[in-house]
Amino acid sequence: MEDALQLVRNVVPPLTAKKHKGQDGRVGVVGGCREYTGAPYFAAISALKVGADLSHVFCTQEAAPVIKAYSPELIVHPVLDSPDAVHDVEKWLPRLHALVVGPGLGRDDVLLSNVKDILEASKARGIPVVIDADGLWLIAQQPALIRGYQKAVLTPNHVEFSRLSEAVLGDPLDGQDRRGAVLRLSQALGNVTVVQKGERDVISDGEQVLECSQEGSGRRCGGQGDLLSGSLGVLVHWALQAGPERTDGFSPLLVAAFGACALTRQCSHQAFQKHGRSTTTTDMIAEVGPAFSRLFET
Numbered sequence: 053m054e055d056a057l058q059l060v061r062n063v064v065p066p067l068t069a070k071k072h073k074g075q076d077g078r079v080g081v082v083g084g085c086r087e088y089t090g091a092p093y094f095a096a097i098s099a100l101k102v103g104a105d106l107s108h109v110f111c112t113q114e115a116a117p118v119i120k121a122y123s124p125e126l127i128v129h130p131v132l133d134s135p136d137a138v139h140d141v142e143k144w145l146p147r148l149h150a151l152v153v154g155p156g157l158g159r160d161d162v163l164l165s166n167v168k169d170i171l172e173a174s175k176a177r178g179i180p181v182v183i184d185a186d187g188l189w190l191i192a193q194q195p196a197l198i199r200g201y202q203k204a205v206l207t208p209n210h211v212e213f214s215r216l217s218e219a220v221l222g223d224p225l226d227g228q229d230r231r232g233a234v235l236r237l238s239q240a241l242g243n244v245t246v247v248q249k250g251e252r253d254v255i256s257d258g259e260q261v262l263e264c265s266q267e268g269s270g271r272r273c274g275g276q277g278d279l280l281s282g283s284l285g286v287l288v289h290w291a292l293q294a295g296p297e298r299t300d301g302f303s304p305l306l307v308a309a310f311g312a313c314a315l316t317r318q319c320s321h322q323a324f325q326k327h328g329r330s331t332t333t334t335d336m337i338a339e340v341g342p343a344f345s346r347l348f349e350t
């Protein structure tokens with residue numbers, strides 16, 4: 053565990069006066085609809101709190117004022133259900149380092165179709181993508197969308213993993229051999245990186261496997277996965293920018309995923325010490341700074 057934490061430390065960029073705004077990360081979250089406005093907010097604000105310089109949310113027109121009202125820090129684009137949604141997002145892609153697709157997306161067919169085209173445009177530009185929540189619902193329906201895309205990281209929870217396994221391998225989760233199940237799913241998807249969240253997070257790129265058992269808490273409130281996926285958007289950019297020479301031969305995406313899992317669990321642990329059973333994801337986001345320093349600032 054300590055070795056893996058050191059690999060994460062190796063990819064964290066120094067804060068220097070020599071950089072300009074944006075250089076430490078410009079992340080976009082694709083999600084936010086009538087039902088769900090918290091999830092994209094949790095993901096986008098977590099990216100900023102981890103250390104991105106700019107955090108965008110591409111959501112439906114109806115969700116935009118709600119998410120804008122949560123925070124002036126976020127750049128919120130009310131475009132996901134506009135007639136020219138794909139173009140409206142695509143024009144921002146050259147300025148983004150990573151995309152987090154799915155938090156609060158919902159399962160509306162029009163939105164899923166727009167996100168399909170946004171993913172195609174992102175792959176064409178080699179933009180790293182983190183796929184979570186209802187983005188995984190889309191992938192389970194159309195695995196070919198990301199099969200073989202080496203800059204994709206999937207972050208399924210228990211149920212989402214079973215759905216993906218069923219769709220891609222024809223069999224749901226093998227309860228016993230979690231490492232084997234994650235390896236197999238990654239391989240079947242052309243070695244994309246897969247994070248199976250759970251009591252221990254199991255992470256694989258189809259060749260190597262890392263497990264994160266950083267102490268978290270017993271609290272299972274909604275939104276914790278969104279904190280993880282938003283943090284991961286930044287860490288993926290940093291790890292790819294640092295390159296494999298800084299990750300001791302491990303895939304940069306594997307190291308980034310381990311870092312996001314450890315950070316999320318540490319936030320949960322710290323928030324639970326203060327708030328106990330009443331801990332919410334908002335309390336956890338308040339712990340991102342101290343948790344990051346504790347784990348990754350040398």
Ligand SMILES: NC(=O)C1=CN([C@@H]2O[C@H](COP(=O)(O)OP(=O)(O)OC[C@H]3O[C@@H](n4cnc5c(N)ncnc54)[C@H](OP(=O)(O)O)[C@@H]3O)[C@@H](O)[C@H]2O)[C@@H](O)CC1
Nearest residue numbers: 088089090091155156157158185186209210211212274275
């Ligand atoms: N504040 C907001 O805006 C938030 C919005 N969110 C957004 O909601 C969307 C759907 O997200 P989701 O997590 O409900 O996913 P999904 O797979 O449909 O679960 C459906 C059912 O599966 C089960 N189940 C789930 N997890 C399980 C587990 N670990 N172990 C076992 N069972 C488990 C459970 O069913 P049950 O077992 O209760 O019958 C659950 O009801 C997505 O876009 C996300 O971003 C959330 O991020 C939260 C905060």
Ligand SMILES: Nc1ncnc2c1ncn2[C@@H]1O[C@H](COP(=O)(O)OP(=O)(O)OP(=O)(O)O)[C@@H](O)[C@H]1O
Nearest residue numbers: 209210249250251253268274275276277278316317
């Ligand atoms: N049984 C568990 N024990 C300890 N930590 C857990 C457990 N299950 C999940 N976690 C941790 O909780 C965090 C969120 O995982 P979870 O499975 O709740 O994601 P999710 O369902 O996608 O969340 P969200 O509500 O944001 O969609 C991760 O950091 C994961 O490591």
Ligand SMILES: [Mg+2]
Nearest residue numbers: 185209277278
């Ligand atoms: Mg989730």
